[in-house]
Every structure is written in C-alpha cells, then in structure tokens.
Amino acid sequence: xxxSLSTLFDKVWDAHVVRKIEDGPDVLxxxxxxxxxxxxxxxxxxxxxxxxxxxxxxxxFATADHNxxxxxxxxxxxxxxxxxxxxxxxxxxAKYGISHWGLGNPKNGIVHVVGPENGITQPGMTxxxxxxxxxxxxxxxxxxxxxxxxxxxMVLSSQCIMxxxxxxxxxxxxxxxxxxxxxxxxxxxxxxKISASGATGYFVEYAGDVxxxxxxxxxxxxxxxxxxxxxxxGMIAPDETTFNYINGREKAPKGEAWDKALAYWQTLKTDxxxxxxxxxxxxxxxxxxxxxxxxxxxxxxGISQHIPKAFDLEGxxxxxxxxxxxxxxxxxxxxxxxxxxxxxxxxxxxxxIEDFRAFASIxxxxxxxxxxxxxxxxxxxxxxxxxxxxxxxxxxxxxxxxLRQPGCSACLAMNDDKVPKGKYAVSTSNRNFEGRxxxxxxxxxxxxxxxxxxxxTGVVTDPRELI
Amino acid sequence: MxxxxxxxxxxxxxxxxxxxxxxxQIIPARFLKATERKSFGDNLFRDWRYNADDxxxxxxxxxxxxYTGKILVAGKNFGSGSSREHAAWALYDYGFRCVVSSFxxxxxxxxxxxxxxxxxxxxxxxxxxxxxxxxxxxxxQIEVSLPEQTITILATGELEPFVINGYKKHNMLNGxxxxxxxxxxxxxxxxxxxxxxx
Numbered sequence: 001x002x003x004s005l006s007t008l009f010d011k012v013w014d015a016h017v018v019r020k021i022e023d024g025p026d027v028l029x030x031x032x033x034x035x036x037x038x039x040x041x042x043x044x045x046x047x048x049x050x051x052x053x054x055x056x057x058x059x060x061f062a063t064a065d066h067n068x069x070x071x072x073x074x075x076x077x078x079x080x081x082x083x084x085x086x087x088x089x090x091x092x093x094a095k096y097g098i099s100h101w102g103l104g105n106p107k108n109g110i111v112h113v114v115g116p117e118n119g120i121t122q123p124g125m126t127x128x129x130x131x132x133x134x135x136x137x138x139x140x141x142x143x144x145x146x147x148x149x150x151x152x153x154m155v156l157s158s159q160c161i162m163x164x165x166x167x168x169x170x171x172x173x174x175x176x177x178x179x180x181x182x183x184x185x186x187x188x189x190x191x192x193k194i195s196a197s198g199a200t201g202y203f204v205e206y207a208g209d210v211x212x213x214x215x216x217x218x219x220x221x222x223x224x225x226x227x228x229x230x231x232x233x234g235m236i237a238p239d240e241t242t243f244n245y246i247n248g249r250e251k252a253p254k255g256e257a258w259d260k261a262l263a264y265w266q267t268l269k270t271d272x273x274x275x276x277x278x279x280x281x282x283x284x285x286x287x288x289x290x291x292x293x294x295x296x297x298x299x300x301x302g303i304s305q306h307i308p309k310a311f312d313l314e315g316x317x318x319x320x321x322x323x324x325x326x327x328x329x330x331x332x333x334x335x336x337x338x339x340x341x342x343x344x345x346x347x348x349x350x351x352x353i354e355d356f357r358a359f360a361s362i363x364x365x366x367x368x369x370x371x372x373x374x375x376x377x378x379x380x381x382x383x384x385x386x387x388x389x390x391x392x393x394x395x396x397x398x399x400x401x402x403l404r405q406p407g408c409s410a411c412l413a414m415n416d417d418k419v420p421k422g423k424y425a426v427s428t429s430n431r432n433f434e435g436r437x438x439x440x441x442x443x444x445x446x447x448x449x450x451x452x453x454x455x456x457t458g459v460v461t462d463p464r465e466l467i
Numbered sequence: 468m469x470x471x472x473x474x475x476x477x478x479x480x481x482x483x484x485x486x487x488x489x490x491x492q493i494i495p496a497r498f499l500k501a502t503e504r505k506s507f508g509d510n511l512f513r514d515w516r517y518n519a520d521d522x523x524x525x526x527x528x529x530x531x532x533x534y535t536g537k538i539l540v541a542g543k544n545f546g547s548g549s550s551r552e553h554a555a556w557a558l559y560d561y562g563f564r565c566v567v568s569s570f571x572x573x574x575x576x577x578x579x580x581x582x583x584x585x586x587x588x589x590x591x592x593x594x595x596x597x598x599x600x601x602x603x604x605x606x607x608q609i610e611v612s613l614p615e616q617t618i619t620i621l622a623t624g625e626l627e628p629f630v631i632n633g634y635k636k637h638n639m640l641n642g643x644x645x646x647x648x649x650x651x652x653x654x655x656x657x658x659x660x661x662x663x664x665x
Contacts (some may be wrong), residue, residue: 018659027652031665041502052650056660067500081500088502125665132550132574148578150646157616158649158656163577164632196487197544200573229546232573264664296487319486319542369468397476412496412549421519433491433548435514441572461624 005274007205008237010270012143016126018160025134025162031125033060033155034111035098037067038128038414043153044092051159054096057338059159060253061120062093062100065110066131070377070404073418082415096156109380109406112348116220117382119249123238123265128155133348133430135226138235139219140242141204141268145233148457165191166232167201167277171254171272172208175284180464183349184428184447186210187225188290188300194280195300199228204279205270209234210284216245217354224349225430228297237269256288289463291335292432292445295321298447303462307333326434327442338444338460342425343374344437345451346404347411350428351379353386355448360395362452362466368400369458376401377415379410397408399456413438426454476565477621479536481528482601488541489548490575494508494557496549501516505613506655507553515580534604540567540597540609545577546586555579565611567618568592580635587611587618593627596620613640 004103008013019027035043040062047053054060055186066081077083086103093100101107107114112133115121127442128134132146142335151161171190189199204226211219219236226234242264288302301307307324309331310317324330324450329338345351347361356378368374376396378384384406387393393403410417411429413436419425428451432443444456449463498510516527521532538557545568548553555578558566565585579586582584589597600607600620608621613636619626638644647654 015664018656021634024632027649029656029659029663031663038499042504046646048526050646050650055653055656066496085500085502122665130552134550146550146574148550148555148574150552150578150579150581154646154649158648158653159654159660160649161649162645167574190471196547197570197572198485200570225549229576230487230544230572240648281495296489318484342638352499399482411493414496429570431491431548433489435495436491439495439514439519 002087002402006259007270007276008141008205008235008268009143011125012126013362015124015166017080020137022041025164027162028126029161030128030155030159030161031059031342032120032127034064034129034134035060035114035152036129037064038257039149040084040092040152041088042149043156044088046153047157054098054156056159057097058273060098061096062089063108063114064089066408066412068103070375070409070416079275079415086296089214097315099466106381108350109382110347110348110408112220112224113351113379113383116140117214117244118251119252122246122252122261123242124268128161129322131249132227133224135231135233136220136224137241137350138223138226138233139163139216140246141235141265143233143235146227165204168279169199169202169204169231169280170276172279173205173210173284174208174281175210177210180289180449180467181287182447182449183214183221185287185290187222188292188297188445189287190230190282191225191297192290192300192355193282194229196228197230198298199226200230202233204234205291206234206236212239216241220352228363228430231360231438236240238265289447289450291418291450291460293327293329293335295326295432295434296456297322297430297432299323299447301335302346303335303450305335306307307331307335314402335460336462339424340372340454340459341423342419342424342426343372343455344377344410344425345448346377346379346409346427347429348379348408349430350448351377351383353383355428356383356392357390358448359452362393362402362449362463363399363456365394366399366456368455372455374401374455375410377404378406380406408438412436413441419443426460428453470559471564473564473583473585473639474612475613476615477608478538479606480540480557480567480601480609481536482539483528483539484597484598486542487544487547490554491547491548493521493554495550497583499551499553501509504556506560507557508562511557511561517568517590529591537562537564538611539565540601542595543568543570543591545571547572550574550578552578552582555582555584557583557636567597580592580639582663583639583642585611585613585639588616589627589629596625610657
C-alpha cells in the first residue's frame, strides 16, 4: 500500500521479517516459543532424523497441560499414552536445555496462562506455539498465533517460520457494557456477528473504549477466541493496564531494561489514519450475556433470544440442521431453561483469577444444583494459589463445589474430564464442536457468570437474575 | 518428513458436502497421544466413521465403497479450529493427496502445504459442479494439475484455475520443505538476532 502510516500489526510484523521471498511467504523471526506435550514430540523426532539441534533453547518454554489429570497430580499418570507424551517432553527439553514446567512444578499450568503470568509474554514480540489459542498473547500487543508441528520443528531448529503476511482487520467496540456482560460475551457476540470463518485470512486488532477499559485477563479472553472466527490472531495496543500487569513479574525487564522496554512499548500503536483491509464497529449497548446453541462458536446468541430458523441464515442449511440435531435443539427454542448436566469453568479462555472471582460472585451464599457435575479447574498453580488466598475456595466449598488441579481439562477432554454422550455442559472454554468435550458431548459456551448461574440453578439461567 | 512430489493427480473423489468441518472432527483430540507420526489415518473422522463400539457407521461416506479416490471434496471453511497438524497427517496417511473446498481455515491450509497435501480452493459454483458430477457418477475423474494450476472435471471438460504462491508450488512439485529452506539461511538468522529487540 502507498500509505506510509502503519498499523500496530505492521509495526510488529515488519520488525521481524528476516527475508522476503518473492511470490512466497516472509521468513519471520520468532521471539518466544511455547511448547507442550501433544504437538512437540514429532517435531523433536524430525530434528533428530535431520541431525539438527535447537538453535536458541533459551527462547523456548515448555509446560505440560493438554493431557494432564486434574486430580491426584502427585501420583503417576495412569493413562499410558499420556504418560508417554509427558515423559517425551521431559526428555526432549532436558536434552536440549529448554525450560520445562512439568507436572508438579509450582509454575505448571496452561501454556497461555503461565506465559503471561510469569512475564514471558511482552508487547511487540512474535510468539508462537503448536496450539491455536496462542492468539491469547495478542492481548499484550504481541503478534501471537498457533502453528502446526512442522512449524514447531522450524522454530526449534531455526527460530523462524515462513508465513505470508495476513490481511488486516480492525474490530471496534465502543460504549458501556451492560450488567453481567463480560469479555467472554463481547467476543462471543463478535463471532456470532461475523461468523466462525468471518476473519479467515486476517489478523485482527481490537480497538475502542470497551477494550481500553478491560483488564488484562479480559483482553486475554477476547484475543484467545480470535481463532474461533478464523483469524490467525488478534491483538490490542499495549497501554498502562498492560505495563502495570507486566511490571514486577519474573521474566519482565528490570531497572534500566524496563525503562528502555517501556519507551519502545509506548510506540506500539496504530498510526492515526492507517488503513485496514476490513473494519467492523459494534456498540457495547447491543451486547447481552451470550450462550451458544450449535456446534461452532459462531452459533451464539443473547441469552434472552431464541434459536434462529434455518432459512433466516445464509447458506448451509444442511449443516445447520445437522448441528441442531446433534445438540438436540430445535428452531425457535428459547435458551433459558435448557437442561444442564455439567458445568466447566477453566481453560486458556476463562481459567484466570478474574474468572473465578466472577464465578464465586454468583455462587456465594447459594448451593450447587444436585443434577450438576461441576469441574472447577484453575489455569495454573499460581491461579490456584490466588483462589485459596482470596477466600474463593471457601465460597466454593461452602456451596458444594470442589477445586481441581490445573490443566486444559474438559476443554478438549484429552484426560479423564470427559462429558458423557448426549449430556449438556455449560462451559467457559472456547469450542463447542461435536465431541470436543467427549464423544457425543453437547457444549454450550458461555461466560463464568453464566456457568455459575447454571451450576446453582441446574438449568440455563440468565445471570442477570442472580446478581 | 519426506512426502510424495505432487505434479498431476487424476483420481475419483470422495464427497463431504458439510460446512465448517473442524479439525476435532478430522481427528478427535483423544487420538493425539502418539509421540510418532504413525497410523493417524485409522482414526480419520473417527466419530463420524465409527460407532462407540468401533463398528462402522454405514451412512458415512468413507464407509461407502462406491466413493474412493485420493481427492476429498468438502464444504466451505474446511479445517477450522485447532492447529493440530495431525488433521493433515490423518488425511494424508489415509491416502488423500488433495482436498478441494471453496474455503479453507488458515492454519489447516498451511499445515497441509507443509506435508504435501494440496489444498485447492475453488469458487462455490465450481464446488457445486463437482458435487453434482460425483453424485451423478461416483466414478467421475477429477484432474488436479499443479504445473498448470487447474482443476478439471474430465467428463465434461469444465475447469477452473486455482491459486498457489510460487514458492509453495515449487516445494510441492519437488517434495521440498520449509525446514530445509530455513536450515540453509542460518547465517542470515544469526545476523538478524544481533539487531533484535528481544
């Protein structure tokens, strides 16, 4: 483009291009690389068969999360295949001198929770991980996105990947959010508006006062789900909220290095007048607490609304009918009062302290509904500790809930936390795909407030009525 | 990992006219526990293909012997969701070498190109034509020519060009991959690090 003004995305991307290939991708330098047990072993095997080594081991950080049990973590992992992957991660990281926060380590937790809380994630960085929710780190004004295992091998062996530069999209939300409308509702609303594929090919910048006024935890929830509308990632310009969050964390710059970093971070914003390939603007006042009714995250609606009729939607009628049939729902059904069997609060989307505070705000003084099985899973040991220190554990225990140990858990049900066939789960995670939470499981995505309302009433309930 | 070079592929095709096929359907998370790239094809579309007792679901297309071939033709937004390269591995290991859709999710598309599975994006109209042709005759031959960048329904001669960048095209024609490319530019990367902020 002839426009010499740059977006935040341009500034960070362009600063990391090692080589531009004509009629091909850019070779992009990667500042920080996270790995976990599931998508890394084949990459290490590949390097061995090529006879190459990890180029910059200090730039990669490993944590075990996808496969790990959420109870009795001090005991050997029962599932032999999971144990094998955890061992492989331990072995591979030890062999190459990569930092590894494995099971039992006080810093262990979900990769997209522990990166930011330890100060590894910083503005202006390029960050990748073999996990699509790497977009979470964009909350800090970093370019962060998920990659495949071949690319994990590229980063380990050369600290670079090869990517065509995506197009740019800006999504602005302005105004005041209503009562009980959380960051999760904001992103579910955006995805419902632009669809599960509406941002494919784009990298998103979130702008407007709704995001400016949001906490870092909230911004992470929003950026986390960028991938659910097809975007490679999403980012938010760093500001005082960002700097205050990072300051003092273990891996954050200190002293003179902090001053220097801060001066750089303050330049990381979109220039006035810079152009985007696509723009959307929404009004905060239009957003109510959201819930999904179908089998992709774009199939969401405000809690007071009814499931749309197939012919009111564009195309894909057979896929729509397939989704409703899987969910056991019908056109024009109300969502309020739908049955609930399981409630899951946790995941890289909503497994941070603010999410448990929100959950506890509704649970306090009430009791868990007898028909509900609840999995309360902190995103990390640090979050678990905060839950205890802030008295949230006492509120949960009083209401009949148990706190589990950190991990990805029922978000993707690789461990034992599986929702049985045909059962309904109100879940604070990010995907409601068929079978995502266990074969035949039916997932309703929602905020921690909505999850709490379901957990104490035993049916889908508007959280505004309990606040 | 080495993959088959891709030049011209002529094959019957398997139709999957469903939109938003996500990578959790292509390969469910519980089958991602291997530490080697082996046997992922066995669990391709596991929960659509098999009942809980492992008996085949007769109404799923991969269990219908009249549909075979190395080309999968699918509805729009194929490969959405998780970044698991295992989805592309499962398709490749099952025997597919090309997936045709009107729209692919980004990460899936990149993963496929990295392992030698060619994603071909066609117009929604052309996708309908392919589905119609296969429905009329499951033995319909489809030709995908990477050198010419065209996809042709051989019986009628209808064809459409498709887009692929020159770098990736060269890689797929020759079975090269990005890892080798990057290994060859290590000196340049080392030099870049000297000037890097982080």
